[in-house]
């Protein structure tokens with residue numbers, strides 16, 4: 001496979017502050033690559049270096065095998081869809097999309113044909129003469145993408161292009177974008193802080209935090225085997241327990257919370273120092289009243305605190321006996337658990353293999369995950 | 371309830387409108403009607419006054435009149451254009467490149483000349499530029515010039531003076547619109563392959579066009595109607611049209627001729643502004659906002 005974009009040990013300092021910290025990755029031709037990270041993690045800075053608006057303090061960027069050092073943004077084979085779209089308000093849709101083609105010196109019929117084809121592709125045929133302020137948010141979105149795509153860039157960079165849309169439209173545009181990318185076959189590098197966007201659309205996702213990449217992998221692998229505590233918290237939902245890991249005389253590892261809840265682990269851990277770890281269990285991997293082999297699962301008795309109905313994403317909030325620790329458990333909407341009521345006592349359980357532990361860093365992504 | 375509130379709004383409107391209306395009526399419309407009437411009045415051979423086109427006729431008959439008129443129009447357009455050419459990069463620097471601290475400082479630099487009257491400003495120039503002036507003194511001291519030269523009283527100096535005097539009125543409206551120009555538009559154009567010239571021609575100038583037009587109209591009117599700068603800095607044999615009007619009314623005491631000239635000037639400036647707005651496809655109401 002050809003490499004469309006290669007970023008090698010790139011860092012960026014603003015004064016003393018390191019906004020991007022030794023980032024390296026390759027993107028194969030035709031792939032959808034996402035960079036996922038919380039606000040302020042350095043995503044835009046990284047993208048602007050690729051587009052040529054910032055020069056890297058260290059490291060090297062190659063696009064289609066060509067070193068980009070000293071190449072101006074208007075000469076790079078990449079195009080950027082801006083966080084705020086940056087459509088030209090004094091031009092109509094046609095002029096916006098034709099702008100780049102005309103700068104290349106293309107004229108006349110070729111331009112018209114390309115613009116029309118592009119508008120067709122993004123599902124806006126016949127919109128040529130619309131003014132920008134006569135478009136809806138989603139339509140602006142598509143025009144911005146069309147304006148860059150029409151230039152047939154080696155890599156299309158997108159900086160949270162769905163950020164300004166409402167939730168329903170976002171869901172819609174996610175699928176549209178993925179389909180569009182598959183249709184045109186252009187390499188996409190997509191920035192977002194929304195993990196669901198990244199998961200749905202991408203072939204590969206890089207999780208970024210404080211300027212560095214925590215993990216780069218397929219969405220499935222990020223979800224199933226997070227490489228760090230940060231990834232475990234940021235990708236998908238997770239229950240977090242602060243635990244002390246012990247090894248018994250038979251060599252089995254187990255985690256103990258400060259409320260003396262004990263959970264078996266199926267993997268060995270390096271035990272050094274205080275042995276304080278963070279243990280993560282996904283709400284989806286917790287079973288209600290499990291019938292599985294008790295030797296393979298951790299099972300505890302809990303009281304139902306609240307039922308949080310949210311369609312397919314419904315949860316129950318439970319608290320173990322003699323503990324204050326709240327645990328989120330997925331509630332499958334197959335009517336099997338319709339009998340559950342708050343204050344009921346039930347059993348929950350998960351496979352030993354369903355939990356992962358990381359050495360405690362004490363860092364929290366969002367306050368709601370405890 | 372509804373009715374009384376409606377009446378209240380009307381009252382507010384009237385209270386606001388009456389002074390404006392009176393001001394327009396007594397200070398603008400009535401004098402102009404009187405001037406218009408006067409411009410069609412002439413005294414015949416026997417000292418009897420009556421209706422005539424003679425005042426307008428003499429404008430076309432006497433080359434000195436319409437030459438001054440054309441020259442004034444042409445120079446006003448030139449000055450407006452030059453002011454625009456200088457004001458655009460200045461406004462761009464102030465809004466986009468300078469830091470907030472320097473921004474304020476630069477604005478003050480632009481404003482300071484307007485704390486002194488036009489007369490004093492022009493005299494300042496004269497002190498600098500005249501034969502025994504500061505510039506000549508240094509240039510001869512530094513042996514760049516063998517002997518002092520007269521830098522005043524030519525068209526170039528006058529144009530420079532007019533540019534300096536009117537700069538601010540172009541910069542301020544342009545800054546007004548340029549501030550709302552999102553930097554990412556410029557970056558997007560750059561990213562889409564535009565060179566600097568294309569960014570100016572296709573993004574910045576079209577975006578700032580309302581500001582450019584309102585600045586241009588103000589500057590054009592001010593230059594066209596200016597009197598002191600052309601009189602004091604311009605060449606002796608090159609009159610400004612306002613001086614013609616002044617001469618007619620004050621020197622020859624020919625109010626009728628002066629009124630006719632005044633109306634011709636008004637007609638011309640309206641026509642030029644109308645054409646300029648048509649060419650740039652701007653609406654007057656939008657521009658004066």
Ligand SMILES: Nc1ncnc2c1ncn2[C@@H]1O[C@H](COP(=O)(O)OP(=O)(O)OP(=O)(O)O)[C@@H](O)[C@H]1O
Nearest residue numbers: 014017019037038039040041042043044045046193
């Ligand atoms: N021009 C700059 N000068 C100084 N610091 C900057 C500059 N640009 C960004 N930063 C800092 O670098 C860090 C990363 O910023 P960046 O814009 O890349 O974040 P981001 O991941 O895109 O965030 P968001 O999701 O909010 O857009 C931030 O802490 C920001 O304050």
Ligand SMILES: [Mg+2]
Nearest residue numbers: 043044083159
């Ligand atoms: Mg950003």
